[in-house]
Amino acid sequence: MSTHNKRIIAASLATATCSLLGTSVVAPVQAQEDPGWDFNTALLYYGESDGRVQDVSLNVLARRAFVDDRFLTLGLAVDTLTGATPSGALAYDGPQTFTRPSGLATYTTPANQTPLDDSFLDTRVALTAGWQQPFARLYSFNVGLSASKEYDYLHLGANLGLSRDFNKRNTTLSLGVAFSQDDLEPVGGAPLPLSAMLDVGDLSNRSGDQSKDVTDLVLGLTQVINRDLLVQLNYSFSKSTGYLNDPYKFLSVVDGSTGDPISRTPAPGDSGPLHEYRFESRPDERSKHSVYGQAKYNMSGKVLDLSYRYMSDDWDIDSHTLEARYRWPFGDRRYLEPHVRYYTQSAAEFYRIGLVDGATPPRFASSDYRLGDFDAMTVGLKYGWKTRSDNDMSIRLEYYTQDGSAPSDQIIGNQAGRVLYPDLDAIIAQFSYRF
């Protein structure tokens, strides 16, 4: 007798049992394995080329499942950042000397190099806690708290979400809100927007601590199209108010015809910058709208995941993100997952590569490369496997390259031959273990 002969006997067995026991319909069984804890750990290395930012981070996400689809999630992340990041000043034919953010010393960037702030070093610890549970049959809610601390930064956040299933649970509509309050205590105090970089020891342009508030709203729709296709659409709105500057970023003040930085002499007996720089100034409000669409398509075990995001904000930044992942299993326990991501954004309306000496200063100005016009590409490959004890492990290697340009109408004189936008290449390596 063959054993692979498919035979569904459940209904006949139920009938036979009812006649044996003389009972009518019994209540259906409700049994499940005690789900217990689930840990997701990841060690990530992010390294930018040319001695810029290096980040090593450890992430642990612990999830405790309870019966009836209730979940407790606890997260811990520890980051160690080292290296240097572009300060916003322009590269120039001669060396440039800057006052450190602390206001207590100077540092010098050699000629023809993009000035980097090399005192960049930080450790961040972040904690999250979340609870999710269904209620009233078709609804589910989640609440969460988050906190993170760096030596000059404290973030506190809370979020609340609600979702409802429709259409035999093939459609899920969700609504989420999140609030966060961030306190900044910049080293040496926050510089006043557009104030000049001063000599060592002069902190007269510094103000006290700053803060910002962020409110996020997300509306989501998830739709199961058929057993192989899942589609998700999101709209989100985010509003930030308060201190939105990067207190460590500043702009070069340049000559209106040569484009070279304007020289400056420190006060007698003092050391300080030998050129003029002004700290950046951003609006104290920012509103972002974004729409996001994702489709996951299962092709007999191989899963294609495509997504697109459009974001537009009132700083005039528009961005498009296109992302694709393809999970390709081989054997019972292994898979490869190639990943590509393309990102492009237009510059903020107040993005300036520098400030022109003598011109009426703009109200807002920033030369932060992240607010410029750039394209970025990520390509990566992930290899995942199941261990003997059925735990998941994976390694991921990715290459990121960012390529930007200075607005042509802002390029003055000698600037034409110089690096005006600091391009960026980075390697991302991650090891994950889930047990």
Added chain:
Amino acid sequence: MQSLRSSAIDSEVRQSVRPGATKRDPRLGLAAGHFRGSFNAMGSPCELLLETADEVLAQELLQIVATEAWRVEDKFSRYRSDNVVARINQSNGRPLTVDDETANLLEFAATLYQLSDGRFDITSGVLRKAWLFDGSDRVPDADSIAQIMGTVGWHRVSWRRPEIQLLPGMQIDFGGIGKEYAVDRAAGLVSRRTNCPCLVNFGGDLVAVGGLRHPDGWQVGVETPGSNASSAQKLILLKHGALATSGDSRRFLLKDGIRYGHILDPMSGWPVECAPRSVTVAADSCTQAGMFATLAMLCGKGAEEFLEDQGVRFWCLR
């Protein structure tokens, strides 16, 4: 309410109490806010867990459950010489008229024989004369198996309710149904008396009835036989319905490097190849759960596939 931990289903205990053990003494204890009654029946430790503070009720229900277990055992055990099974097995080819309850069980067995394409067969017990799964290397020779196979097969039985007629030398055995049937019967009697949530557990085959106030349900530990301590126990949360386990890795023969498991294929007379070490199934009733588990074992390497096809929740140990 951490009180609702049922004791683990320990197959070691189950196996150490062999049939014929006569110590039946029912005992009732209060453990962490619920009553736990225990007694022995059908060669197994049995228990009744009750979510009530009413000791008089608990005592009464324990008596009801134990009495029913003993009644089913006395009536259908193949180890007794004075019951209906003995009369059928000693009928020596003569037709015999049986009572309603026995007829219901025979009817059920006949249905299962058909549903399983002959793999579930209450006449296969005689094979145990040749197969003694005692961990030794005494594998019977093919001739003696072939000889016994002449008296195996439900298709050789003439069953026309309420009359049964076996060929001379044939025997029936309700061992594959009896315990689960007793669990469902006992739980039914409890339900008729009270709404109080209870768990009836006869040697690891168990059913939970009555609404439980604790949202997680009863926590049932399933000891996975033969494995080492590390991942040996799975915790199953049972709100309602039944769990039954089939299989025991300690009952086998080992000869010339070949392991002969104790699940016998009634169509060949030989052990089912590649049967799981144990199968635990969740179902609406204990009888259903037990049948799914038994039939899965009989499917050998196709056990998981069979259970998946049935759409039941199961835990299979290889």
